[in-house]
Amino acid sequence: MAASDNIPASMTLTQRANAAIRQVPVWLVYVLGAAHGAWLFYLGATGGLGAEPINELERRYGEVAIQLILLGLAVTPLRQYFGLNLMPLRRSIGVLAFFFVLAHFLVWAVLDVQTAARVWDDIVKRPYVTIGMAGFVLLIPLGVTSNNLSVRKLGPVLWRRLHKLVYPAAVLGAVHYLWLAKGFQIEPLVYLAITLVLLATRLPWSDRSRRA
Amino acid sequence: MAHRYTSDLTRDDVTPKQLYLNRRQIMMGGTALMGAGLGAGKARAEDAWDLTLTSYEDVTSYNNFYEFGTDKSDPARNAHMMTTDPWEIVIDGMVDNPGTYSLAEIVEGQTIEERIYRLRCVERWSMVIPWQGFEFADLLERVGVQEGARYVAFETLARPEEMPGLRVPIIDWPYKEGLRLDEAMHPLTILATGLYDEPMPNQNGAPIRLVVPWKYGYKSIKSIVRITLTDEQPPTAWNTYAPNEYGFYSNVNPNRSHPRWSQEFERRVGGGLFARNIETLMFNGYEEEVAHMYEGMDLIEFH
Numbered sequence: 340m341a342a343s344d345n346i347p348a349s350m351t352l353t354q355r356a357n358a359a360i361r362q363v364p365v366w367l368v369y370v371l372g373a374a375h376g377a378w379l380f381y382l383g384a385t386g387g388l389g390a391e392p393i394n395e396l397e398r399r400y401g402e403v404a405i406q407l408i409l410l411g412l413a414v415t416p417l418r419q420y421f422g423l424n425l426m427p428l429r430r431s432i433g434v435l436a437f438f439f440v441l442a443h444f445l446v447w448a449v450l451d452v453q454t455a456a457r458v459w460d461d462i463v464k465r466p467y468v469t470i471g472m473a474g475f476v477l478l479i480p481l482g483v484t485s486n487n488l489s490v491r492k493l494g495p496v497l498w499r500r501l502h503k504l505v506y507p508a509a510v511l512g513a514v515h516y517l518w519l520a521k522g523f524q525i526e527p528l529v530y531l532a533i534t535l536v537l538l539a540t541r542l543p544w545s546d547r548s549r550r551a
Numbered sequence: 552m553a554h555r556y557t558s559d560l561t562r563d564d565v566t567p568k569q570l571y572l573n574r575r576q577i578m579m580g581g582t583a584l585m586g587a588g589l590g591a592g593k594a595r596a597e598d599a600w601d602l603t604l605t606s607y608e609d610v611t612s613y614n615n616f617y618e619f620g621t622d623k624s625d626p627a628r629n630a631h632m633m634t635t636d637p638w639e640i641v642i643d644g645m646v647d648n649p650g651t652y653s654l655a656e657i658v659e660g661q662t663i664e665e666r667i668y669r670l671r672c673v674e675r676w677s678m679v680i681p682w683q684g685f686e687f688a689d690l691l692e693r694v695g696v697q698e699g700a701r702y703v704a705f706e707t708l709a710r711p712e713e714m715p716g717l718r719v720p721i722i723d724w725p726y727k728e729g730l731r732l733d734e735a736m737h738p739l740t741i742l743a744t745g746l747y748d749e750p751m752p753n754q755n756g757a758p759i760r761l762v763v764p765w766k767y768g769y770k771s772i773k774s775i776v777r778i779t780l781t782d783e784q785p786p787t788a789w790n791t792y793a794p795n796e797y798g799f800y801s802n803v804n805p806n807r808s809h810p811r812w813s814q815e816f817e818r819r820v821g822g823g824l825f826a827r828n829i830e831t832l833m834f835n836g837y838e839e840e841v842a843h844m845y846e847g848m849d850l851i852e853f854h
Contacts, residue, residue, distance in 0.1 A: 383824045389624060390613035391676055392824045453828050457813060465811055519811065521674075522721035522792060524621055 357424040365431045372435035375403070376442055393450045400443035405516060407436035408509050409533055416540040430485055433505070437482035440475050440512075467518035474511030477504045506541070509534050554664060555686065555738035556840070596819040599832045602667055605678035607747045609821045614754045615672065616773055617721050618707065618714040625716070630753035632713045633774070638758050644704070644779035647695025654758055658744060661685035666741055668764035670771070671803045671835045677817045682762055684743030688736045696732070696780055703735040704728075704785035705761060706777035722788050728772035729785035729799065730763065733844055739764055739837060742775075765837040767801045798854035802845070803835035807854045 350358065379399050383392035388399070410425075411432045417423040425432075448458045461468045481502055483489070490498050513534040517527040596603060616626035619633075638654040663683050671677045691703075709725035711717045717724055734740065743762045744751055751757040756773025763770050769789055779785070789797035796810050805815045816828040834841050845853075 380824075386823075390609035390820045391623070391818075393818070393826065394676075395623075396824065450824065457816075460813065464808070464813075467811060520621075522617065522621070523719065524721060525719055 353422045357422075360425060361427055363428065365428065368428055368431040368435065372407075372431075372438070376400070376439065393446065397443060397446045397451055400439050400446060401516070404436055404439035404443055405509075405512050405530055407432055407439060408505065408512060409530070409537060411436060411505065412509060412534070412537040416537060419540070433502075434482065434485050437478050437485075440478055441482075444472075444475055467515055470511045470518070471515035474508045474515060477508040477511070481505060481508075506538055509538070554662070556666070596822070596829055599669070599677070599817065599829045599836060601819075601829075602669070602679050603819075604667070604681060605819065605821050607749075610678060610680055610746060611752045611754060613676075613820055615674075615768065616716075616754055616756070618709070618716045618724075618726065618774075619754070620716045621721065626754035629715055630757075632715075633708070633710070633753050633757070634713060635753065635758040635774075638776075640759070640775060641777045642694050642779075643777070644781050645697040645700035646780050647697060649694075657690065657742075657759065658685075661689055663744065666739075666743075666762070666764075668739075668762060669835050670762075670764065670768055671817060671831065673767040673769060673797070673801070673809060673812070673814075675812050675814070675817050676820050678820050680746055681748075682741065682743040683745035683748065684741040684762065686738055687740045687742050687761065688738065690742060690778075691736060691780075699782050700780040701732050702781050702784055703730050703732060704777075704779040704781055705730075705772045705775055706779075707772055708774045708776045722792050725776075726772065726788045727786060727791075728761070728770055729787045730770070731784075731844075732780075734763070734841075737841060737844070739840055765802060765834040765841045767797075767803060769797070770801050800845075800850075800853050802841075802850065802854075803831065804833060804850055804854065805831040806833075807851050 379388070379396060382388050383396040386392070388395040411429060414425045414429045414432070417425060452458050452461060462472050463469070481504055484493065484498065484501060493501065513527070513531040517531055520527050612627045613623045614626040615623065616630065619626040619629040636654075639651050640654070640657055641651050643649045663685055666682045666684065667679060668682060669677060669679055705728045707726035708714070709717060730740070741762050742759055743756075744759050746752070746755060751760065753774075756771075756775075759775055760773040761771050761775065770787075784799060787797075787799060789801075790799050803814070808814055814831055817831045818826050818828050832838070
């Protein structure tokens with residue numbers, strides 16, 4: 340049965356969108372995300388990512404990761420200010436973001452830097468690597484607890500508090516991106532600006548309704 | 552005077568012709584054969600002494616030329632917009648014959664020879680490129696360097712209507728570079744007008760660019776429109792932007808670590824997704840030829 344069959348015509352556009360979103364099976368989000376990651380890897384292995392596929396794959400995974408983190412952070416303000424409800428997909432967006440950060444880290448460590456000693460050296464000595472790594476570490480407990488069992492065990496209050504770690508992680512990720520750019524570049528600045536705007540909607544003074 | 556430097560090997564010694572023309576196809580064929588691509592890319596360099604040529608396709612599709620955009624593929628996509636004919640270079644400062652020279656006047660009478668050089672980027676990738684060009688010293692000889700001149704300053708074209716990258720103040724345009732006079736006069740230092748026996752592609756710095764093989768790639772300034780002899784160390788683009796990261800000398804030096812990248816190793820472009828890193832050589836492998844110019848200098852402080 341097509342999704343639209345269940346949606347009465349009298350609904351507003353937002354309501355129709357929300358109804359459609361509720362019908363997206365979560366597994367589909369995971370399958371699409373995994374397929375995209377695998378496709379990028381395949382491109383890299385077969386010459387589709389240019390002359391230097393290692394750096395390109397590293398960058399692409401990092402970009403998808405930061406885009407997914409920002410999408411996850413946009414869920415609450417989208418609902419608050421526009422009534423658009425992506426909440427049913429938020430956890431899968433977050434988990435996918437975590438896996439893209441992990442893939443980004445692995446390509447960097449295994450394919451790019453290649454030796455454990457040099458990986459450690461970079462983490463300790465290069466501030467932009469250090470903060471990228473810090474962002475990744477902050478995301479690990481979130482990735483590990485993104486399941487119903489953990490929500491039950493921690494209780495919703497503690498779980499929600501723990502998952503606010505995504506705020507500093509997002510800032511660290513955006514600064515990491517800005518820092519590794521050579522010269523004054525626009526793209527990382529745009530990501531940082533979006534990150535800060537999305538976080539600003541969480542500040543008490545911007546809270547027009549209730550906290551989410 | 553031409554032929555003051557000859558690399559030990561000719562192009563045919565380092566790579567059979569079919570291989571350097573078809574390396575990517577061969578690699579991709581190997582990849583298909585091996586499924587996931589593990590073990591493909593037979594042209595991998597074992598160490599940085601290896602002079603196996605980087606394929607023409609890679610040399611002309613993976614470039615840093617921020618006037619055309621910051622992505623490595625931007626120059627190949629956008630550089631066709633640059634007008635390279637007519638082309639003039641202003642030569643001024645402490646020279647006997649200052650003036651505006653056409654490209655033809657600059658190149659006239661010079662012996663164009665092939666130089667197979669390693670190119671080492673500060674971003675840790677490297678290539679081996681067969682350049683065609685002539686020694687910069689021969690041009691200096693012709694314009695007459697005056698007593699007291701100690702440095703040479705260079706400038707790249709900055710033409711906003713043909714260079715979309717100039718819209719963003721990534722660095723302080725126009726791009727500037729500089730060499731000490733003895734470095735500029737060194738027989739390894741060439742003005743290149745072509746590569747792979749083709750006229751210089753726009754994305755590689757047409758119609759004429761500097762190649763200084765013992766320094767990081769950004770010292771080898773592209774699409775030159777001004778050459779100035781001076782008695783003071785000239786400002787250079789990346790050094791002005793971040794002095795702690797990019798020094799005036801910028802000699803390839805595995806012992807001087809860039810704040811954002813270790814410079815101990817590098818990777819040859821063209822080795823695919825599983826290419827191995829190789830150890831970077833002091834002065835990019837030209838230590839024997841150039842080390843004497845820096846005797847007694849602290850190369851960490853004067854990086």
